[in-house]
Structures are given as structure tokens and as C-alpha cells.
Amino acid sequence: MKEASIIERPLIERTAEQMLAAGMSWAEGARELRKAMITTLLRKHKGNLCHAARALLIHRNTLTRQLKTLGIADVPRQIRAQLRAQPALKYGARPAQASSSMRPRLLDQSRVA
Numbered sequence: 001m002k003e004a005s006i007i008e009r010p011l012i013e014r015t016a017e018q019m020l021a022a023g024m025s026w027a028e029g030a031r032e033l034r035k036a037m038i039t040t041l042l043r044k045h046k047g048n049l050c051h052a053a054r055a056l057l058i059h060r061n062t063l064t065r066q067l068k069t070l071g072i073a074d075v076p077r078q079i080r081a082q083l084r085a086q087p088a089l090k091y092g093a094r095p096a097q098a099s100s101s102m103r104p105r106l107l108d109q110s111r112v113a
Contacts, residue, residue, distance in 0.1 A: 035070050038063070047079035 019029040038052070045051035053063040067073040 031070065034066065035072055038066065038070070039072065039075055042076050042079055046083055047076040049076055052076075 015033075016029065019032070024032070038056070041052040041055050042049075045055065049063055050060050053060040056063065058066075064073075067075065
């Protein structure tokens with residue numbers, strides 16, 4: 001049997017220990033965990049509340065209420081604003097350093113016959 005110090009503990013346990021060591025109460029820790037999970041899912045779903053709520057298995061209105069309760073109601077708007085600020089690649093445009101091997105090759109018509 002392995003020693004207790006060698007066994008890899010789940011990330012959630014290590015996080016709980018860090019929160020307790022920082023002096024967080026149970027309620028504060030749960031609140032911070034909810035904020036982190038919701039913010040992470042909103043980033044993953046590009047600020048889309050419906051998709052994030054579906055991933056959390058809650059209704060969109062419940063998610064909106066949680067955002068207000070946790071004080072992060074503006075996070076989806078901020079995420080979408082960041083995405084809009086990024087320069088978009090126009091249709092048909094190639095990346096600046098496209099190599100010649102990435103370009104489509106034309107068939108040599110003399111070989112096709």
C-alpha cells in the first residue's frame with residue numbers, strides 16, 4: 001500500500017485545503033467555487049448564457065439570478081466584448097505565414113490523360 005503523502009489527491013481536495021488555510025468559511029468557499037465554475041463555462045461558451053446554463057443543467061433564468069447574486073452579472077457581456085475586439089480572419093484570407101505546402105495543388109493535365 002502506498003504512503004498517504006505519495007498518493008495523488010483529487011484537485012478539489014487540494015483546493016478545499018487551500019481555501020481553509022486561507023481562512024475561508026464554508027459559505028465563502030462554496031461561493032468562490034460557483035463563481036469560478038460559472039465564469040469558466042461562460043468563457044468556454046463565449047458568453048452565451050443559454051449554452052452555459054445547459055452545461056450546468058440549470059435554467060437560463062436560474063443562471064442569470066446566480067450571476068446577480070454572485071456579483072458577476074457583467075461577465076458574459078465582458079467576454080463577448082473581448083471576443084468582438086479580437087481581429088477576425090476574413091473569409092478567404094490566408095494566415096500571414098502560410099507555407100507553400102498548405103496551398104492547394106493543381107493537377108498536371110498532361111498526367112491525367
